[in-house]
Amino acid sequence: MNLYLREAETLRRILDELADKGAVKGDVPPAEKILVEAPRDEKFGDFSSSLALVHASAMGVKPPELAAQVAEKLAEMEHVQSAAVAGPGFINWKLTPTAWQETLRELLAHSITFPNIGGGRRVNVEFVSANPTGPLTMGHARGAVIGDALATLFSRFGWQVVREYYTNDAGGQIEILARTVELRMKEAQGTDIGEIPAGLYPGEYLKPIGERLAAQAESAGAAPSGDEIARFAVAEMMSLIRDDLNAVGIRHDRFSSDFKLREDGAVEEAVKQLEADGHLYRGTLPKPKGEDAADWEPREQLLFRATEFGDTDDRPMQRSNGEWTYFAGDIAYHYDKHKRTEGRLIDVWGADHGGYNQRIASALKAVTRGKGELDIVVCQIVRLFRGKDEIRMSKRAGEFVSLRQVVDEVGADALRFTLLTRKPSAPLDFDLNAAVEKSLENPLFYVQYAHARTHSVLRLAREQFPELRDENFFAQADLTPLVAPAELKTIAALAAAPRVFQAALEALEPHRITLWLRDLAGEFHALWSQGREETQLRFIVADDLRLTAARLALVLAVQRGLRVGLEVIGVRPLDEL
RNA sequence: GGUCCCGUAGUUCAGCAGGAUAGAACAUCGGAUUCCUAAUCCGAAGGUCGGAGGUUCGAGUCCUCCCGGGACCGCCA
Numbered sequence: 001m002n003l004y005l006r007e008a009e010t011l012r013r014i015l016d017e018l019a020d021k022g023a024v025k026g027d028v029p030p031a032e033k034i035l036v037e038a039p040r041d042e043k044f045g046d047f048s049s050s051l052a053l054v055h056a057s058a059m060g061v062k063p064p065e066l067a068a069q070v071a072e073k074l075a076e077m078e079h080v081q082s083a084a085v086a087g088p089g090f091i092n093w094k095l096t097p098t099a100w101q102e103t104l105r106e107l108l109a110h111s112i113t114f115p116n117i118g119g120g121r122r123v124n125v126e127f128v129s130a131n132p133t134g135p136l137t138m139g140h141a142r143g144a145v146i147g148d149a150l151a152t153l154f155s156r157f158g159w160q161v162v163r164e165y166y167t168n169d170a171g172g173q174i175e176i177l178a179r180t181v182e183l184r185m186k187e188a189q190g191t192d193i194g195e196i197p198a199g200l201y202p203g204e205y206l207k208p209i210g211e212r213l214a215a216q217a218e219s220a221g222a223a224p225s226g227d228e229i230a231r232f233a234v235a236e237m238m239s240l241i242r243d244d245l246n247a248v249g250i251r252h253d254r255f256s257s258d259f260k261l262r263e264d265g266a267v268e269e270a271v272k273q274l275e276a277d278g279h280l281y282r283g284t285l286p287k288p289k290g291e292d293a294a295d296w297e298p299r300e301q302l303l304f305r306a307t308e309f310g311d312t313d314d315r316p317m318q319r320s321n322g323e324w325t326y327f328a329g330d331i332a333y334h335y336d337k338h339k340r341t342e343g344r345l346i347d348v349w350g351a352d353h354g355g356y357n358q359r360i361a362s363a364l365k366a367v368t369r370g371k372g373e374l375d376i377v378v379c380q381i382v383r384l385f386r387g388k389d390e391i392r393m394s395k396r397a398g399e400f401v402s403l404r405q406v407v408d409e410v411g412a413d414a415l416r417f418t419l420l421t422r423k424p425s426a427p428l429d430f431d432l433n434a435a436v437e438k439s440l441e442n443p444l445f446y447v448q449y450a451h452a453r454t455h456s457v458l459r460l461a462r463e464q465f466p467e468l469r470d471e472n473f474f475a476q477a478d479l480t481p482l483v484a485p486a487e488l489k490t491i492a493a494l495a496a497a498p499r500v501f502q503a504a505l506e507a508l509e510p511h512r513i514t515l516w517l518r519d520l521a522g523e524f525h526a527l528w529s530q531g532r533e534e535t536q537l538r539f540i541v542a543d544d545l546r547l548t549a550a551r552l553a554l555v556l557a558v559q560r561g562l563r564v565g566l567e568v569i570g571v572r573p574l575d576e577l
Numbered sequence: 578g579g580u581c582c583c584g585u586a587g588u589u590c591a592g593c594a595g596g597a598u599a600g601a602a603c604a605u606c607g608g609a610u611u612c613c614u615a616a617u618c619c620g621a622a623g624g625u626c627g628g629a630g631g632u633u634c635g636a637g638u639c640c641u642c643c644c645g646g647g648a649c650c651g652c653c654a
Contacts, residue, residue, distance in 0.1 A: 035594065035596090037593075037594085037596090038593090039596095039597080040592085040596095040597080040598090040599075040600070041597080041598075044597075048596090048597085050595095050596055050597095053596070053634075053635080054596095063634085086597070087596080087597045088596085088597080088634070088635075089634095090596075090597065092597095131654070133654095168654065170654095171653085171654055172653070172654065173653085173654055174654095258654095285651085285652085299652070301652060311580095312579065312580070313579090316651095316652050317652095318652075319652040320652055321652080323652085325652065325653090325654095326653070326654050329654095350648095351581090351582080351647085351648045351649075352648070352649065353581095353648095353649080355579085355580040355581050355648090355649055355650055356580090356581090356649085356650085357580095357581075358580080358581085359580095378581070378582075378648095380582060380583080380647080380648070381647080381648065421590085422590075422591095423591095425581095425582055425583075426582080426583065426590085427582080427583070427647070427648085429589080438616055439603095439616070440602070440603075440616085440617085441589090441602075441603060443602085445616075446602095446616095446617095449614090449616065449617080452614085453613085453614075453617090456613070456614070457613050458613095459613095460613050461613080464613095496593095499593080500593075503593050503594090504593095506594095507593085511591095512591095512593075515591065515592095515601095518601085518602090519601090522601085522602095525617060525618065526617095526618065526619085528613080528614095528617075528618080529609090529615090529617060529618035529619075530618085530619095531612070531613070532609070532610090532612055532615080532617085532618070533609070533612090533618090533619085535612070538612080538613060539613060540613055576614095577614085577616075
């Protein structure tokens, strides 16, 4: 249950009442238009609404008057402790302890529930999609983790999700891959191949693939063709990549092939569609501005009218030698994805695709006649550190840190959590040391520690009070002893979950969940520490089952809350450290 | 030349849909050990939200321009 929406609904009913009495004129805004939020400063209470500031004039009253009338009605309500007008017309109110206790009871009965926003609609989340020419690097890790968390979020909110990987298994780089693997095969057959020539892939990871290809060639009794080598190499690389992803706990539902799409004529189909609507023409691009334009020559080619969709230039669909551009292939792929998804499309891209998103978004609009819904999440780069020292990665120089190396060092959980501590659009520094440090600087540790503490306290409590071994006991527990501000605040933090998670979904920013987890853990640690100074404030109070049960009910709710958040971001909660 | 992203406390960053006196953490300083794990907690101090305009009752948030940092962009994939 989303408390904020419930309170907005309360406000709407109050407005209706005022309108019936003729106290206000005009239209009462729907609950969705009434903003209810948690005030920044606690002293303003539990909830705050700018309703009077926003809607007063439409209702024919002055903001302070409307606010005063609403506040008066609010204060009379049973679940409201107090309500007041502040500043230019804010309405602030506080719930009674009883109302918070009821909120907790509901959390115990249903845990944290999310509204069914998706309603079974379909969403396709495409992420990673690294070229199958090498193992995954730390550059891919961020998109992998963000995409996976987004996909989980969508399914929690009632969407039917497909996790997709688009394999770029056609084009020049695959030829290079095939040529390298052929060399590695010859090497395995005993030929001295010397150094891997410049322009090919020098990595050792292609050696075992060459060996397997050699073995296959021997049993087949014939040398494989170039095409066969390419298909073989891609299949092997994809299995390597899948292993890397599995190590982080990521599994895609579907792997699409650029090669197959082209073979099936998908590009021609998309081109036909665009041509029918007049989005294509033969023309010449203007000379690009900037430095090295010396060898530029004007050439006529097939162009897409991207400028009609707000792009700065029209974009080439075909190279001068007649081959389709990568852009054309991408349009075909997105068109295909749109047709089979019949719903929303989400692409999670790396920073290196930064300027490409509008182009593909406008092309999808064109090819689907405005029907395609595509959101693109561009993840900024990850800089890798060990303490203060940056580990530089350069793809060109072949120096990169593989995803696998980092997972082996810090574990999948630390990798996932750390990569979800910043919004996708902000650059992120990943410190290999800090990610596993057992200190406050490490938010994952802080959260896991809170979760472990909930376990240890529940375990101890159950030793003292056997009644508590039955979880149903908590559902029936008398919660009225929970009145301390810190306790009510913790319930409020839990109750904020649906709203935070929904905001994460709508903004496509799963990092908001890790921030919320840290907040909740903080509330819990604070609660715990109260017991140090005063024994009566401990969770377990000897000889007082009623008090202990109420507090433990809160602990249990925190535990479940932490677990729900960790599950969405794909981190395993630890029962003990 | 162009596109995208970032600029908030000494540092790393939050800031939810434009809302009140801009929040945390780290570092600094001062506290908490007969106690469910002190791997934590409580408190203090710390700010011209890069700059200038604009929209608005109200701007860190939206718009324009400028400055600084980053990622990219040519019939490469």
